[in-house]
Amino acid sequence: MTSPRQRLKSWQDQRSASARQTWRATDALRRGLVLGVAMVVGGALLHRLAPVLLGAPLLVSSVLALLRPLGGRPTIRARPLPRTVESGQRARLLVDVEPGDGAELVAIRLPSPDRSGIGPVHVVPATARVLVTRMHWDAWGEHADLRPDHLVAGPDGLWAYGPVVGDEARRAVLPVVRPLPPGLLPPRAAGLVGAHRSRRPGDGIELRNIRAYQPGDRLRGVDWRATLRSGSRAESGADVLNTLFVRERHAEADADVIIAMDTRVDVDVDLAGWAQGLPGFVRPGGSLATSVDAATALAASYLRQGDRVGFVDLGRPQFGLRPGAGRRQLLRLRHRLLVCARNAGWAPRPVLRAEQVPPGAVVVVLSPFLDDAVVQQTMLAARRGSLVLAVDVLPGPLLPDPDSRWGSVVAKVISGEHDIRLAALRGRGVPVVSWVDGAEVVALLRRAAAPGRRPVGRR
Amino acid sequence: MTAPETAPDRTVELGAGWPGWVPRVVLLLAGFGAATALLGNGVTGIALVFIFLFALVMPLVPATPSAAILIGAVAIAVTAGPGPALRPEVLIEIPLLHLVHVTAALSALVPLNAVIQPAALWPPVRRFLVVQAVTFAVAGVSAALPTGRNTTVVELAGLIASTGLVILAIRVVVRRR
Numbered sequence: 001m002t003s004p005r006q007r008l009k010s011w012q013d014q015r016s017a018s019a020r021q022t023w024r025a026t027d028a029l030r031r032g033l034v035l036g037v038a039m040v041v042g043g044a045l046l047h048r049l050a051p052v053l054l055g056a057p058l059l060v061s062s063v064l065a066l067l068r069p070l071g072g073r074p075t076i077r078a079r080p081l082p083r084t085v086e087s088g089q090r091a092r093l094l095v096d097v098e099p100g101d102g103a104e105l106v107a108i109r110l111p112s113p114d115r116s117g118i119g120p121v122h123v124v125p126a127t128a129r130v131l132v133t134r135m136h137w138d139a140w141g142e143h144a145d146l147r148p149d150h151l152v153a154g155p156d157g158l159w160a161y162g163p164v165v166g167d168e169a170r171r172a173v174l175p176v177v178r179p180l181p182p183g184l185l186p187p188r189a190a191g192l193v194g195a196h197r198s199r200r201p202g203d204g205i206e207l208r209n210i211r212a213y214q215p216g217d218r219l220r221g222v223d224w225r226a227t228l229r230s231g232s233r234a235e236s237g238a239d240v241l242n243t244l245f246v247r248e249r250h251a252e253a254d255a256d257v258i259i260a261m262d263t264r265v266d267v268d269v270d271l272a273g274w275a276q277g278l279p280g281f282v283r284p285g286g287s288l289a290t291s292v293d294a295a296t297a298l299a300a301s302y303l304r305q306g307d308r309v310g311f312v313d314l315g316r317p318q319f320g321l322r323p324g325a326g327r328r329q330l331l332r333l334r335h336r337l338l339v340c341a342r343n344a345g346w347a348p349r350p351v352l353r354a355e356q357v358p359p360g361a362v363v364v365v366l367s368p369f370l371d372d373a374v375v376q377q378t379m380l381a382a383r384r385g386s387l388v389l390a391v392d393v394l395p396g397p398l399l400p401d402p403d404s405r406w407g408s409v410v411a412k413v414i415s416g417e418h419d420i421r422l423a424a425l426r427g428r429g430v431p432v433v434s435w436v437d438g439a440e441v442v443a444l445l446r447r448a449a450a451p452g453r454r455p456v457g458r459r
Numbered sequence: 460m461t462a463p464e465t466a467p468d469r470t471v472e473l474g475a476g477w478p479g480w481v482p483r484v485v486l487l488l489a490g491f492g493a494a495t496a497l498l499g500n501g502v503t504g505i506a507l508v509f510i511f512l513f514a515l516v517m518p519l520v521p522a523t524p525s526a527a528i529l530i531g532a533v534a535i536a537v538t539a540g541p542g543p544a545l546r547p548e549v550l551i552e553i554p555l556l557h558l559v560h561v562t563a564a565l566s567a568l569v570p571l572n573a574v575i576q577p578a579a580l581w582p583p584v585r586r587f588l589v590v591q592a593v594t595f596a597v598a599g600v601s602a603a604l605p606t607g608r609n610t611t612v613v614e615l616a617g618l619i620a621s622t623g624l625v626i627l628a629i630r631v632v633v634r635r636r
Contacts, residue, residue: 028564031527035560037628039534041621049544053598054534057557057590064586066631105579107569113474121573122473125581129469156583157564 022161023070023100029158032062065158072100074152074161076108078169081135081146084335087176090136099126099152100161108150109166111135118147118168126152140175140292141281142342144168174334175292180301180438206249213244221246255307256323256358259295260381261337262367262374263288263344264315267394271411272401282341290393291366292337294435296330298364301442303330310358313340314350314367314374323358352377354384362387362445366435368394370414375421382430389444390425390432394418471576479573482580483518486526486562490514493533493555500540500548510536517559521566530556545602553598554591561587 039055042048075098081091099106103126111119113134124131135145148166153159210226226245266288267274273283282288299309303325310323311333319340321333350373357363363386365378382388398415400407422432433440494510502510513529537552561583569575 026564026567027522027524028526028560028567031524031530032560032564033628033631035527035530035534037624038531041625043538044617044621046538048538049598049601050540050549051534051538053544053549053553053594053601054537054556056594056597057553058530058560060590060593061557061561061586064590104582107573110473112574121479121570122476123479123569123573123575123579124471124473125576125579127469128471131471131473133473151568153565153568156561156586157568160568 021073021164023154023159024161026158026160028156029062029065032058032065032158036060036062061156062158065155068102068155068159070100070102070154070159072098074098074100074103074106074150074164076148076150076164076166078146078148081169081171084172084174085137087137087140087173089173090134093133093135093146095131095133095148097124097126097129097131102154102159103152103161104155105153105157106150107153108148110148111145116145118144121149137171137173139281139284140173140338142170142172142338143281144170146171172335172338174331175296175337177300177330177334178293178297178438179304180297180442207247209248210245211248213246217246221248223247255302256310256361257298257302257307258310258312258323258357258361258363258386259298259333260312260314260352260363260365260367261291261295261340262314262350262365262369263291263340264347264350264374265368265370266344267368267370269395269397269399271398271407271414272403282344285395287368287393287395288341288344290395290435292341294364294366294391294393294438294441295337296334297438298441299333300330301438303327309333310356310361311336312352312356314352314365314377315345315347316340316343317351317353317356319343320356323361348373350374350377352381357381357384357386359385362389364389364391364441366391366393368392369418369421369425370394372421375425378425378430379428382428388430389441390422390430391441392422392432392434471578473574473576476574476576479569479571479575481575482562482566482569483521483571486521486559486566487514487518489555489558489562490517490529493529493552493559496548496551496555497533497536500537502536502540506532506536517563518566521563526559526563530559545598550595550598553594557587557591557594 036055036057036059039051040059043051043053043055075096077096079094079096081093085091093111095108095110097106097108105123106126106128107121107123108131109118109121110131110133111117112122113136116136116138119133122131122133137143137145146166146169150164150166151160151162153161210223213222223245226247227243230243230245266283266286268283268286282292295311299311303309306325308323308325309329311319311321313319319336321329321336324332352363352365363381365374365381365388367374367378367390369375369390369392378388378390396415398411400409400411404410425432431444433444435441491511491514494507494514497507497510510529510532513525513532517525517529533552533556537549540548542548565580565583
C-alpha cells in the first residue's frame with residue numbers, strides 16, 4: 001500500500017518523464033524572450049537606444065529559435081554487438097541517429113576509445129546520421145558498457161528533447177587466458193591416451209624395464225639384442241638358456257585437475273576496504289581476481305596438453321564443473337568463473353566433497369585462507385589420497401586501516417593467523433605456494449609427477 | 460556482416476574533440492568581459508562586486524537564473540550610465556551579453572566531462588555572427604538617424620508595437636512552459 005506522498009512523487013516523476021519525451025523550451029529561451037522584450041520595450045519607452053541594442057540580439061535569437069520548426073521524435077539505435085567478448089578485445093560500434101526535425105546538436109553518451117565504461121557525453125552536430133566509436137574491454141566480468149543517454153537540442157540550445165535514458169547493454173567479458181608452461185601431472189590411467197607417463201606398464205614410448213618373456217607378450221616387444229646377450233651369458237654357465245627378453249614400456253595416461261576456488265571472500269591489501277562494497281565486479285588486484293587469473297592459466301595449460309580439468313566453487317558447490325577436456329571445457333570454465341564471481345559472497349562452510357574430486361586427481365585449492373574451515377577442507381581432501389596443492393592468493397603485505405587505532409594490531413593478527421594456517425597445511429603434507437606467475441605451481445606439480453616423490457611447498 | 464553504406468559527411472567518428480568545459484570558459488570570459496567593461500561606465504563599489512561575483516558563479520551553475528541576473532544588471536548599469544547611446548562601453552556589451560546568453564544556454568546542456576565535436580558548435584557560432592551583424596547594422600542606422608522629439612504617430616506606433624511584443628512574449632512563454 002503506497003502512501004499519498006509516494007503516489008504524488010510517482011505522479012510527479014511520470015509527469016516530468018513525459019515532459020522529457022517531447023520538445024520543450026529551455027530556461028534560456030524564456031530568459032532570451034523576457035530579457036530581450038524587457039530591454040527593447042523598456043528602451044523604447046524610455047527613449048534610450050542602449051537597452052534596445054543590448055536586448056535586440058537576445059530577442060532576435062529567441063525569435064529565430066521560435067520560428068524554427070521542430071518535430072519528430074529523436075531516436076538513437078546502437079547496432080548490436082556480441083553479448084560475450086574476450087578480455088582485451090576491441091570492436092567498432094555504430095550508432096544510428098535520427099535527431100528529428102529542426103535539431104541542431106545531439107549530446108549522447110557513448111563509449112570512448114580511450115576510456116572504459118559507458119563513456120562520456122559526446123556532443124555532435126545533428127547532421128550526423130551514423131556515429132562510430134571504438135570499444136575495448138580490458139577488465140573481465142559483467143559490465144554495462146553501453147547506455148546511450150541522449151539529449152537533442154534545437155537552435156542555440158533554446159529547445160531540448162530529453163534527456164532520455166538509453167537502454168543499458170551489459171556484456172560478459174571472459175577472463176583473459178595467460179597460459180603457463182605445461183608441466184607434468186601425476187597420471188591417472190582413466191583414459192588410454194594422454195601426455196603423462198604412467199607408472200603402470202603400457203604401450204607408451206618410454207622404456208620401463210627389460211624382463212623375461214611372459215605368455216601374452218607381443219612378439220614385437222622382444223628385445224633381440226638383450227636376448228642374444230642373455231644367450232651368451234648362458235654359454236658361460238647361467239641357466240637362462242633360450243629365454244626371450246621383452247622391452248616393457250610405460251603406459252601414457254591423461255590426468256585430472258580439479259581447481260577449487262574460494263569465492264567466499266574477495267580481499268586486497270587494504271584492510272580498511274575489506275568491509276566496504278566492491279567498486280566494480282571484483283577488487284582489482286584482489287584475491288578473487290588473482291584466483292580467476294590462476295584458474296584460467298592452469299586450466300588453459302592443462303587442457304592444451306589433453307588433460308581433463310574440473311572446477312569446484314568452495315562457496316557455492318552448485319556452480320561446480322565436472323572434469324572435461326578440450327577447448328569447449330576452457331570456454332565453459334571461463335563462463336563459470338564469471339558466474340561464480342558475480343555470485344561471490346560469504347558462505348560459512350566451504351564445500352569440497354569426495355564426489356567432486358575423481359580418484360587420483362590433482363586438487364589445486366585457490367584461497368586466501370582467511371578462515372579455518374577452508375584449511376580443514378583442504379586437509380580433508382589431502383587425507384582422501386588426492387595430491388592437493390594450496391595456492392595462497394592473499395595479496396600482501398597487508399596495509400592496516402589508518403583510521404583505526406587498532407589497525408596495525410589487526411593487520412598483525414590477521415597475518416599471524418594466516419601464517420599459522422599455512423604452516424598447518426604444510427605440516428599435513430600439503431604444499432603451499434603463492435600465486436605470482438604460476439611458475440612455482442608448475443614446478444611443484446612437476447616434482448609431484450616424479451615417481452616416488454612428494455612435492456614440498458615453499459616454507 | 461558489413462554496415463550499410465552511409466554518406467561520409469553524415470558519419471561522425473567519435474574520439475577527439477573539445478572538452479566540455481570550453482563553453483563554460485567562454486561564458487566566464489564573456490561574463491568577466493561584460494563586468495570589466497562597466498569599469499569605464501562609472502559603475503563602482505558593491506554593484507561592481509555583485510556583478511563580478513555573478514560572472515564568477517555563472518559558469519558553475521549555468522542552468523540557474525544567474526545569467527539572467529548578470530545580463531539584467533549589466534543592462535541596467537549601462538542604461539543608467541552617462542554618455543551617448545553608442546559609446547564604446549555599449550558597443551562592447553552588445554556581443555558580450557549575447558555571448559553570455561548563448562554560452563549559458565549551451566553550458567546548461569553540456570556536461571563538464573563531455574567531448575564536443577567542433578562542428579556541433581558551428582551553427583550557433585554562425586547564428587551569433589549573423590545576429591550581431593544585424594544588431595550593429597541597426598546601431599549604424601540609428602546613428603545616422605536624426606535625433607529629436609518623435610511625432611505622436613511614431614510614439615503611438617512604438618507603444619502599440621511594444622505592447623504587442625510583450626503580449627506575444629507572454630503567450631509564448633506561458634504556452635511553452
